[in-house]
Amino acid sequence: MTPGDTPQRGRREPFTLADEVIRPGTKAKLELPIARLMSGTPVALPVLVLHGRTEGPTMWITAAVHGDELCGVEIIRRVLEVLDPRSMCGTVIAVPIANVHGFNTGDRYLPDRRDLNRSFPGSLRGSLSSRIAHLMMTEVIARCSVGLDLHTGSDHRVNLPQIRADLEDPDTLDLARTFGAPIAIHSRTRDGSLRQAATEAGSTVLLYEAGEADRFDEYAIAAGTAGVLRVLARVGIRPVDPVPPPGVRFSRTTKWVRASRSGILHLDAVLGDEITAGERLATIHDPFGKRLGTVAARTGGMIIGHTQRPLVNRGDAIVHIAELEPSDVLFRDSPTS
Numbered sequence: 001m002t003p004g005d006t007p008q009r010g011r012r013e014p015f016t017l018a019d020e021v022i023r024p025g026t027k028a029k030l031e032l033p034i035a036r037l038m039s040g041t042p043v044a045l046p047v048l049v050l051h052g053r054t055e056g057p058t059m060w061i062t063a064a065v066h067g068d069e070l071c072g073v074e075i076i077r078r079v080l081e082v083l084d085p086r087s088m089c090g091t092v093i094a095v096p097i098a099n100v101h102g103f104n105t106g107d108r109y110l111p112d113r114r115d116l117n118r119s120f121p122g123s124l125r126g127s128l129s130s131r132i133a134h135l136m137m138t139e140v141i142a143r144c145s146v147g148l149d150l151h152t153g154s155d156h157r158v159n160l161p162q163i164r165a166d167l168e169d170p171d172t173l174d175l176a177r178t179f180g181a182p183i184a185i186h187s188r189t190r191d192g193s194l195r196q197a198a199t200e201a202g203s204t205v206l207l208y209e210a211g212e213a214d215r216f217d218e219y220a221i222a223a224g225t226a227g228v229l230r231v232l233a234r235v236g237i238r239p240v241d242p243v244p245p246p247g248v249r250f251s252r253t254t255k256w257v258r259a260s261r262s263g264i265l266h267l268d269a270v271l272g273d274e275i276t277a278g279e280r281l282a283t284i285h286d287p288f289g290k291r292l293g294t295v296a297a298r299t300g301g302m303i304i305g306h307t308q309r310p311l312v313n314r315g316d317a318i319v320h321i322a323e324l325e326p327s328d329v330l331f332r333d334s335p336t337s
Contacts, residue, residue, distance in 0.1 A: 012024040012051070012052070012053065012054060012055055014051070015049060015051040015091055017030060017047070017049055017093070017139060017140075017143070018030055018032050018047075018139055020049075022049050022051040023051065024051055024052065024053045024054075024085075025051070025052070025053040025085050025086045026051060026085055027048065027049060027050040027051070027085050028048070028049050028051075029046070029047075029048055030046075030047040030048070030049065031044035031045070031046060031047070032044055032045040032047055032135055032139060033045075034100065034128075034131070034132055034135065035128065035131070043100055043101065044100070045095065045097075045098070045100060045132065045135060045136070046095070046096060046097055046100070047093060047094070047095055047139070047140065048080060048093075048094045048096070049091065049092070049093050049094075050080070050083055050085040050088060050091065050092045050094075051085055051088075051091050052085050052087075052088030052089045052090050052091060052237065053085070053086060053087075053088070053089075054088075054089045054090075055089065055090070056088070056089030056090025056091070056235075056236050056237055057090045057091075057144075057145050057146055057235050057236060057237065058090055058091040058092075058093065058143055058144045058145060058146075059090065059091070059092055059093070059144055059145070059146040059147065059148070059231075059232070059235060059237060060092075060093045060094070060095070060140050060141060060143075060144040060146075060147045060148070060198075060203075061076055061079065061092065061093075061094045061095070061147070061148045061150070061228065062094075062095045062098050062136075062140075062147070062148070062149050062150065062194065063075065063076050063095070063096050063097065063098065063150040064096065064097045064098055064099055064102070064103050065098045065099055065116050065117045065149065065151065065194060066099060066102065066108045066109070066115075066116070066117065066151065066152075066154065066213070067097075067099040067100075067101065067102015067103040067104070067105065067106065067107050067108055067109070067110075068102065068103075068106055068107060068108045068154075068213040068214050069108075069150075069151055069152040069154075069213055070152070070213070070214065070215065070216060071150070071152050071210060071211040071215075071216060071217055071220045071221050071224065072096075072150025072151065072152070072208070072224070073096050073097060073103075074216060074221050075150055075221055075224040075225050075228060076094050076096040076150070077096065078221070078225045079094075079225055079228050079229060079232075080092075080094060082229060083232070083237075083238070087239050088237055088238070088239070089236055089237055089239070090235075090236065090237045092232070092237060093140050093143065093144060095136065095140060098116060098132070098136065099116050099132070101128075102116075106214065108154060108213065110128055110129045110132075111128065112127055112128055112129065114127055114128070114129035114130075115129070115192075116129045116132060116133060116194075117190075117192070117193050117194055118190070118191070118192035118193065119132070119133040119192055120133040120136075120137065120192055120193060120194050120196065120197035120198075121133060121134065121137045121197040121200075121201075122134030122135070122136070122137055122197075133194075133197070136194075137197060137198075137201070141194075141197070141198045141201055141203065142201055144198075144203055145202065145203060145204065146175070146203060146204050146205075146231070146235055147198050147203045147204070147205045147206075148205075148206050148207075148208060148228055148231065149194050149195055149198075149205065149206070149207045149208070150208050150224060151207060151208065151209050151210075152209065152210060152211045152212055152213050152215075152217075152220070153209070153211065153212045153213060153305060154213055155213075156212070156213075156307060156308045156309045157212060157305055157306065157307050157308060157317075157320075158211060158212040158217070158271065158305060158306060158308055159209045159210055159211060159212070159220075159271075159304060159305045159320075160182060160183065160210065160271040160272050160302075160303065160304045160305060161181045161182055161208070161209075161210035161211075161219070161220055161223040161224065161227075162181050162182065162183045162184065162185055162208070162209050162210065162304055162322075163176045163179055163181045163183070163184040163185065163206050163207065163208060163209075163227075163248075164184075164185050164187040164206075164207045164208075164209060165184065165185075165186070165187060165195075165205065165206050165207060166186070166187070166188070166189070166199070167184060167185075167186040167250065168186065169204070171204045172204050172205070172206065174234070175204060175206055175231055175234060175235075176206060176248065177245065177248055178227075178230050178231055178234040178245055179206060179208070179227035179228075179230060179231055179245065179248075180223075180226065180227055180230055180245025180246050180248060181208065181210075181223060181227055181248065182223075182246075182248070182249065182272055182302075183248065183249045183250070183251060183302055183304060183322055183324075184248050184249070184250055184251070185250075185251045185252075185254060185304075185322055186250070186251065186252045187207070195207050206231070208224055208227065208228075210223060210224055212308060226243070227245075230243075230245055249302060249322075249324050249325075250324070250325045251301070251302070251322035251323055251324055251325060252323070252325060253322070253323045254301075254304065254320060254321065254322045254323070255298075255299060255320075255321055255323070256317040256318075256319070256320050256321075257281060257295060257297060257298065257317075257318060257319040257320075257321060258314075258315050258316060258317055258318060259284060259295065259312040259313065259314055259315060259316045259318050260284065260293050260294075260295055260314065261284045261292040261293045261314055262284075262312065262313045262314045263284040263285055263286050263287075263292050263311075263312065264284065264285050264286070264287065264310055264311060264312075265282055265283075265284055265307070265309070265310050265311070265312045265318060266282060266283045266284070266285065266310075267281070267282045267306060267307075267318070267319075268280055268281055268282055268283075269281045269282060269303050269306050269319045270303065271303055271304070271305070271306070272302065272303065273302070273303045274300075274301070274302050274303075274324070275297050275300060275301065275302075275303065275321070276297070276300045277297055277298060277299050277300050278296055278297065279296060279297045279300075280294050280295070280296055281295045281296060281297055281318070281319045282294070282295040282318060282319065283295070284312065295318065295319070297319075297321060299321060299323055300321075300323070300324075301321040301322050301323040301324050302321065302322045302324055303319060303320070303321060304320050304321070304322045305319075305320035306318060306319045306320060307319075
């Protein structure tokens with residue numbers, strides 16, 4: 001179903017996932033077996049299915065593909081608190097913790113140090129990360145036409161709420177506008193990523209980035225929750241349209257500004273600020289208080305991320321800037337749209 005289509009009314013068939021039968025108008029909590037720990041303790045992928053009473057699209061929402069990214073877990077909790085399968089159209093499949101091993105240990109990666117978001121579409125007989133990716137693809141992603149993948153910043157970096165997606169695809173651009181994050185960035189897919197595999201499987205996919213790892217960021221969580229609910233309404237799953245989205249800025253190019261010296265960083269940059277080329281972003285001092293230098297923007301744009309670490313080495317990435325398009329006209333007039 002494309003965004004804006006009207007779902008067909010009428011009694012639905014039950015939804016089956018991993019041999020569990022979910023009747024129309026109900027929800028189910030499932031645990032899909034992954035493997036066992038070395039102690040013999042079983043590990044399972046938590047999945048929640050909300051199966052609406054009337055026909056509509058099937059949509060997936062994932063979080064914690066990296067185990068230390070917690071904001072998406074809370075976003076899914078808040079979204080599911082609002083959704084009622086008795087008044088829904090279609091089906092929602094939520095995976096609040098995709099990387100269960102990393103979540104339990106506070107680690108971005110899996111025990112074999114592999115990145116789950118570089119392991120898709122996975123393999124039934126591959127590494128642990130490849131097997132989890134295969135399980136998600138076959139049981140969740142392949143069943144859906146629309147998907148939202150929720151992430152946060154990494155490596156002690158914080159991100160402004162933002163959408164990363166193929167904005168040259170008309171349906172994806174429509175959902176990016178609907179989500180209503182402060183900025184949407186045209187981004188190619190990376191090999192092995194969930195977004196790439198899901199796109200190739202036929203889903204329209206948005207990746208949401210906001211906040212930082214190991215922390216709850218209320219601004220990131222609130223913006224993400226509102227955005228997910230707007231997308232659910234746009235594709236026809238929610239019966240009532242929520243508050244219209246705010247204006248969205250668009251970007252094709254982002255650049256990191258790097259530390260000019262090693263020392264103690266004092267940031268002037270603020271997430272969401274629009275800056276001009278040459279504007280001061282930070283100063284760097286030594287431990288005795290002597291100013292060693294300043295860091296200035298080489299290009300104008302919007303600040304979409306920055307480091308949270310006050311100690312930097314020369315060359316460290318400290319401020320992330322998105323160069324702004326004057327409007328989204330370049331995406332609307334794209335040859336692929």
